Amino acid sequence: xxxxxxxxxxxxxxxxxxxxxxxxxxxxxxxxxxxxxxxxxxxxxxxxxxxxxxxxxxxxxxxxxxxxxxxxxxxxxxxxxxxxxxxxxxxxxxxxxxxxxxxxxxxxxxxxxxxxxxxxxxxxxxxxxxxxxxxxxxxxxxxxxxxxxxxxxxxxxxxxxxxxxxxxxxxxxxxxxxxxxxxxxxxxxxxxxxxxxxxxxxxxxxxxxxxxxxxxxxxxxxxxxxxxxxxxxxxxxxxxxxxxxxxxxxxxxxxxxxxxxxxxxxxxxxxxxxxxxxxxxxxxxxxxxxx
Amino acid sequence: xxxxxxxxxxxxxxxxxxxxxxxxxxxxxxxxxxxxxxxxxxxxxxxxxxxxxxxxxxxxxxxxxxxxxxxxxxxxxxxxxxxxxxxxxxxxxxxxxxxxxxxxxxxxxxxxxxxxxxxxxxxxxxxxxxxxxxxxxxxxxxxxxxxxxxxxxxxxxxxxxxxxxxxxxxxxxxxxxxxxxxxxxxxxxxxxxxxxxxxxxxxxxxxxxxxxxxxxxxxxxxxxxxxxxxxxxxxxxxxxxxxxxxxxxxxxxxxxxxxxxxxxxxxxxxxxxxxxxxxxxxxxxxxxxxxxxxxxxxxxxxxxxxxxxxxxxxx
Numbered sequence: 043x044x045x046x047x048x049x050x051x052x053x054x055x056x057x058x059x060x061x062x063x064x065x066x067x068x069x070x071x072x073x074x075x076x077x078x079x080x081x082x083x084x085x086x087x088x089x090x091x092x093x094x095x096x097x098x099x100x101x102x103x104x105x106x107x108x109x110x111x112x113x114x115x116x117x118x119x120x121x122x123x124x125x126x127x128x129x130x131x132x133x134x135x136x137x138x139x140x141x142x143x144x145x146x147x148x149x150x151x152x153x154x155x156x157x158x159x160x161x162x163x164x165x166x167x168x169x170x171x172x173x174x175x176x177x178x179x180x181x182x183x184x185x186x187x188x189x190x191x192x193x194x195x196x197x198x199x200x201x202x203x204x205x206x207x208x209x210x211x212x213x214x215x216x217x218x219x220x221x222x223x224x225x226x227x228x229x230x231x232x233x234x235x236x237x238x239x240x241x242x243x244x245x246x247x248x249x250x251x252x253x254x255x256x257x258x259x260x261x262x263x264x265x266x267x268x269x270x271x272x273x274x275x276x277x278x279x280x281x282x283x284x285x286x287x288x289x290x291x292x293x294x295x296x297x298x299x300x301x302x303x304x305x306x307x308x309x310x311x312x313x314x315x316x317x318x319x320x321x322x323x324x325x326x327x328x329x330x331x332x333x
Numbered sequence: 334x335x336x337x338x339x340x341x342x343x344x345x346x347x348x349x350x351x352x353x354x355x356x357x358x359x360x361x362x363x364x365x366x367x368x369x370x371x372x373x374x375x376x377x378x379x380x381x382x383x384x385x386x387x388x389x390x391x392x393x394x395x396x397x398x399x400x401x402x403x404x405x406x407x408x409x410x411x412x413x414x415x416x417x418x419x420x421x422x423x424x425x426x427x428x429x430x431x432x433x434x435x436x437x438x439x440x441x442x443x444x445x446x447x448x449x450x451x452x453x454x455x456x457x458x459x460x461x462x463x464x465x466x467x468x469x470x471x472x473x474x475x476x477x478x479x480x481x482x483x484x485x486x487x488x489x490x491x492x493x494x495x496x497x498x499x500x501x502x503x504x505x506x507x508x509x510x511x512x513x514x515x516x517x518x519x520x521x522x523x524x525x526x527x528x529x530x531x532x533x534x535x536x537x538x539x540x541x542x543x544x545x546x547x548x549x550x551x552x553x554x555x556x557x558x559x560x561x562x563x564x565x566x567x568x569x570x571x572x573x574x575x576x577x578x579x580x581x582x583x584x585x586x587x588x589x590x591x592x593x594x595x596x597x598x599x600x601x602x603x604x605x606x607x608x609x610x611x612x613x614x615x616x617x618x619x620x621x622x623x624x625x626x627x628x629x630x631x632x633x634x635x636x637x638x639x640x641x642x643x644x645x646x647x648x
Binding site: 143 | 392437438440441442443444447448449452453455456459460462463576579580584587612613614615616617618619620621622623626627630
């Protein structure tokens, strides 16, 4: 009984950590620009695919990982510069179409640059399962937990202790005021895309040994990340992390105890219920309208 | 009488185009593509009421389309309901479903609304894929011809005239809706919801109404599409299909019925044109979506009309 529960919990925490990183990516871009970046999942895919194919081609993994991270960041920056920045003042719907267009474009490019096959990475430290109270834990899951925790800690430090991080936070609270006190708002926007792309790539790399990846892997991961961000309340970092873990654990429990076919539906059912009763997510601020 | 008002002139022009277009159709493939374009056009005219006029996004309309299609499929194939009865019954069920979810959902704003509608679409997709006992699962299901009053609609050519007539009807209905007090109220909702409420518009009722109308449009088109195609799979409910529909509306021109229609036709034809460069299809589609939205954020038709006006009359 308990062993099974623990097993589901481990698997839920593993995917939850990835959703949390994706959710944070949504939150960072949303804060800086009020844009929902539907291409967030593609950053995850690029991180995983680039690393996997480089490693398969013989590049040592300690070189492939940073290269993949840089590649993903460059894509993020290019996307901000050429697709999002020129449409700054457009409607919400217009910008949604632009980022969805970008995601379709990136998937199309990935399918040409790489292929349609599934790719994998060797686990970072072996595949010997660790026995924990009757359940088994794959060492790679520990990597996922550890790296996600480190990334979250670094992000906290960046936003609360560094000048540029504080400038980014300031921009999210009040763009004009931030500009008035000398924050280079344009740089903040670029940085937000670079940072989100980096987060996505890290998530994609650590999870690839467990789930494999292909050119379409970003679709569901991106949508789950969006669910995590909305569940927690858009733009709320802690909310995105909690939201990601809730979605991951609920999914694992549902597929363990109810039906694995409905695993992917769970995230969206939770979201609908939460939004029906709390229209701004769990930790979101109540919005007010100015006429 | 001025024939060039959007109301009469546009409708007449549409009817003429539909009547004359087959002159250029050299084989049934053209009819087939044209029917699909018109299916999408009807759907987009409905969806445009929601997106363009009421200013509410839906990333789940493919779900309603698929419910119409599967409703017809299941009722006619498994329960022997006549096609027209199945179409009406499915549309009624979709309408009720849309009505039930509309109130809580349309309270949400912007991205939260996008998330909720997206969620509904994905849940419908997964249900259709999973409940294979009723839906046939990922393998899909087959349907017979659409029979009504002893008449069987079959063949691309016959479908063309039926769907063409329905398209004109759908545009006429939408034009009437927009010119009615409902339409004015909707535009007020789009301009400023709080503002509209302050001057006494019951914004939530209007939003619910238009959500239900657009869902019913989608369901009816879904039913007809299912009969025309003879075969449906759960992927017609996919997120990508919902995105395609929204893109058609936005690409052609939000808040412009003919814009939505043009967007639908262009995006339906695009894959046919791009078939030659199939490998690059996704990249080109993505680039077109980004490019149009960046350079013509109001959509093709409104942007073109604006530039014509500037050139012709000078502002």
